[in-house]
Amino acid sequence: MSFPTRRKILKSLLFGGTAIAAPSAVFGAIYGRGEGMPWEPLKGQPPYYGTHEDWFFTPDEREAVAAICARLIPSDGDGPGAVEADVITFLDRQMAGFYGRGQHWYMKGPFREGTATQGYQSEHPPAELYRHALAELDGFCRAQQDAGFAALSAAQQDEILKGMDDEEITFDGVSAKAFFDLILKNTVEGYFADPIYGGNRDMVAWHYVGFPGTRYDYRDYVGHNGARIDLPPVSLMGRPGWNSSE
Template sequence: MNRREALFSLGAAATASATLVTAGKAQAEVIKGIPAATGISPDHLPSPVRRGGGFQVLTRDTDRQTLAAVFDRLIPSDANGPSATEAGCIDFLDAQLAGPFGSGAALYLEGPLNQENDEAMMGQPQFLATPRERYESGLAALEAYAQSTDGVAFAILSPNRIDEILTGLEAGEIELPDGVNGQAFFELMLQNAREGYLADPLYGGNKDMAGWKMMGFPGARYDFRPYIERRGEDLGLTPVSLIPND
């Protein structure tokens, strides 16, 4: 398990053909004065997520603490940027679980389900449970596993012990209680941590566009035409967002 490198790998293809920005602690900007005809109509504009507000799904302290312990080992704080929780990934995930993603609106959740055959055909485990239900059962199972094996809450385990458990989950070597698929739950958490770190700040994560700065992504710029022919150049563009999120 290679935590921060796994996050960087998501942007490799996007930045392979040209270097648009200098990665690092550049200041984020907000584009203003965009032509009115190109604006997003209010009914198509997502509502910004209020960070640190009341949680809608992750209402249990134990669940948030367990998830924070996992996320901050997947994307720890270092010289490249803040940790997952510092970047707002818990707020991002709670908002997602409270919406269509959490209810599995885009998923087929009807039976029959034959785990072995379906996994062979689809290349990954299939579930009848929604993502929201998978988090509820998965976080409870992680806490129960820590209490059973270590006698303490998952959130207060040492970083090395948490890494050991996450590595075992990733490899499919740890069996969580209550029939929870530990490997699939690990992959779900990793994917959502990545999404929260790199999504538009409007959705609650990527606070101060930290993920974009680290990846060298120039953000939601209105027009890239001045740079199309300048391949391979370091243009020194700082990340921008069309929609500020206070």
């Protein structure tokens, strides 16, 4: 079976809206730096995040989530993956904040099984779904392979993720499929998010797909007559060339 290139897939996810609407075959291809903003942990972040020990994931959870992200958007010769983009930091902060708590969502019953077009339907807010699902994933891996997810080979990890996506692997307390869908969506979000939120470190994902970032406007380039325009990406915090201290 042939798949489109990872570059085309990631570009379509960036410019085409939601990632989770893409077909499963597309994600099979995902399994498989130029100029950037100076990046430091917590730079530009609200003070309540503290250090990563104070965020949401335990060390074991963080290791497992990082391994999952690394398989969803792998590092290879074609371009940077979730590891280079530091997606795990984005996810850790998101789970520790209002998104992880479902703070802006209606989270009261009744809870019914929704359709694919209705979005997130779990009774658990995202952080709680992560916590329950990661515990069940760890139990499954240790029962089957006598090791946690992060310690498995890439092929074994891909097989488990595919089993969750295809609903061939199920968990007792929460939906393995719902967790897979959510972490895939969140991984893509962290890969392409503005670096101020913790992921897309040094804007590596924007460099990779040629996205110019959060520029004020493009009036200077309206009359380019279809010619290619190569612009270094700009974060909400700007870029090195705009920093007079450098």
